[in-house]
Amino acid sequence: MTRLFCISLDAAITMPSWRYQLPDNRGNTHIDIAPRLTVNGSHCAVEAAVQGVGVTQQLHYQVKNAIDQGDLQVILKAFEPDPIPVHLLHKTR
Template identity: 40%
Template sequence: MVDIVPRLIVNSIDATIAAAEAGVGFANVLSYQSAPRIANGQLVEVLADHAPTPMPVSLLYDPGRAAMPAVRVFIEAMREQGRQGAWS
């Protein structure tokens, strides 16, 4: 095992990806977050053979809020992302 001392610690996916694009180091993000940048050549995937096993994603919400238009739109958007394989 190798001890790693991070050069940068951030609490935002956008900042993590921006740092990787700027050459600061490696980023560990979910595939749907990095896929567009990998596809257009902004980032390169490394260690793909060592990616963790995909985890199931659950969307939990108060049933009373399901009638709200914004909640329905969000739920449908998440379902569509799942159908497209964004969570794997």
């Protein structure tokens, strides 16, 4: 990762490192990144990655269309964290 051009997200919840789960659930590791480009929206990071600026770490739903269309591919799949179920409640009006 330290040799790749990285695209980071500048938001309140982002960190200067990217977290990866070690294969076989042997724990987590954090890799410090020196971004080539920092943007303020996930859609901007995805578009920059599609344009070949570098790699980015985003949530699956943020890159699903680009992956489905063949514009992006998942790298380091073996290091992805386990999926976490999400349940949404919606109050009717």
